[in-house]
Amino acid sequence: MKLMICGKGGSGKSTVSALLAGAMAKQGRNVLLMDADESNIGLYRMLGVDIPRPLMDGLGGKKGFQARQKSTGMGFGGLPPLFSDGMTLDDLPQNDLIKTCLAESGTLKILATGKIHHFGEGCACPMGKLFRMFFTALKLDGRDLVIVDTAAGLEHFGRRLDGECDHILTVVEPSYESVTMARRMAPIAGEAGLPLSVILNKTTPDIQAEMATALEGLEIIGCLPRNSSLFLNTLKGLALAPDVREMEEICLRIDALMKK
Numbered sequence: 001m002k003l004m005i006c007g008k009g010g011s012g013k014s015t016v017s018a019l020l021a022g023a024m025a026k027q028g029r030n031v032l033l034m035d036a037d038e039s040n041i042g043l044y045r046m047l048g049v050d051i052p053r054p055l056m057d058g059l060g061g062k063k064g065f066q067a068r069q070k071s072t073g074m075g076f077g078g079l080p081p082l083f084s085d086g087m088t089l090d091d092l093p094q095n096d097l098i099k100t101c102l103a104e105s106g107t108l109k110i111l112a113t114g115k116i117h118h119f120g121e122g123c124a125c126p127m128g129k130l131f132r133m134f135f136t137a138l139k140l141d142g143r144d145l146v147i148v149d150t151a152a153g154l155e156h157f158g159r160r161l162d163g164e165c166d167h168i169l170t171v172v173e174p175s176y177e178s179v180t181m182a183r184r185m186a187p188i189a190g191e192a193g194l195p196l197s198v199i200l201n202k203t204t205p206d207i208q209a210e211m212a213t214a215l216e217g218l219e220i221i222g223c224l225p226r227n228s229s230l231f232l233n234t235l236k237g238l239a240l241a242p243d244v245r246e247m248e249e250i251c252l253r254i255d256a257l258m259k260k
Contacts, residue, residue, distance in 0.1 A: 001258045002135070002146045002164065006185060007171040008178040009152030012201040013037075015230065016171050017149040018046035018240055023247045024145055024254065025108035030089050034148045035112035036131050036156070038124045043149055044103060048239030049110060052103040055130055056114030059097065062126045069129075082130075083137035089144050124151075135164045145258065154181070157188045167257055168196040172215065174207045179214045186218060197221045197257075199250065222250035 005017045014037070021033040035043050035054075044051045059065040059082075068082075082097060092098045092109060103110040113134070114127035138146065148165065150156045168189045172178045182198060189196040200211050200223040208223055224246050233240050 001140065001144070001166045001254075002138070002148070003254070004148045004150055004156070004165045004168050005171060006150050006156070006168055007152070008173070008175070008181045011152075011171045011173040011178050012224070013152070013171050014040060014043045014149050015046065015234060015240070016169075016199055016201060016224070017147055018043055019224075019244055019247050020250065020254070021108055021110075021147050022047060022240070023244075023251050024147075025106055027251060028107065028143070030107050030144045032089050032092070032109045032111065032144075032146045034131075034135075034146060035110070036127075036148050037151045038114060038116050038127055039151065041115065042234065042237060044110060045237040046234065046240045047105060047108070047110065049103045049105055052110060052112060053101045054112040054114045055097065055101050055134065056127055058101050059130075061117075062114075062122060065126050065130060081133075081137075083134050085137055086139045087137045088139055088141070089146075128156075132160075132164070142258070145254070154185065154188065157185075157192070165194065168194050169199060169221075170196060171199050171201050172211065173202045174211060179211065182215060182218065195219075197253075199224065202226050221253040222246060 005013050007013045017033060021031050025031040033043070033047075041051060056062065056065060059068060083095070087095070089109065092102055092111070098111065101111060113131045114124070116124065140146065168185070170182045170185055172182045186196050197219045198215055198221065200208060200220060203211065203223050203225050212220060224244070227244070230240060230244070
């Protein structure tokens with residue numbers, strides 16, 4: 001399954017992505033956590049691994065990637081595709097580009113598409129193209145799970161980055177903006193033919209009930225309470241504790257989705 005984690009900025013997408021990836025890998029799943037957020041860099045610290053070199057950097061940045069695209073498929077002297085169709089998660093360490101950009105922890109693999117490094121370097125469209133090339137080449141078996149931590153907001157829908165995924169998971173915090181974005185996201189996911197589910201984050205019992213009412217009609221597959229230790233660890237750039245009890249129910253729900 002290819003699962004996209006979406007939501008408003010600050011809702012906790014990266015925290016949920018890291019917790020879910022760690023928990024599913026701990027259960028024996030073959031997991032790839034894909035960082036498709038061009039801005040944030042804290043995802044790796046949450047998992048206790050060093051920040052890997054992004055794929056775009058491995059290609060010499062946007063200019064290197066664009067130059068390579070011009071040379072690909074142009075007959076004599078053209079370069080082979082970056083990613084072979086039918087590439088599996090087990091194949092990733094054998095790819096010359098990917099192996100220099102891949103971080104691993106047990107059965108969990110972590111890979112970033114690209115990051116904004118400099119003033120005036122241009123938009124993130126080449127990173128979106130690189131992501132689609134990689135994402136569409138992947139072939140998964142029944143125990144494989146790809147979790148994509150997306151950039152905040154709805155832009156990834158406009159750029160069709162979600163087109164090759166199987167399910168949208170939106171993270172909602174207790175704010176009007178976050179709830180409204182989830183409700184806006186649902187019909188857009190429907191246009192793409194994608195099912196959408198919700199994880200409530202930073203909740204208390206009374207807030208949880210209000211959020212559930214505000215999101216009536218959307219499938220809520222889990223709730224994560226306010227957790228000061230998680231907050232402090234993310235603030236300090238420390239690894240998150242992998243045994244958040246509420247993730248167990250969420251993992252069961254994800255397992256059920258993968259079996260459909």
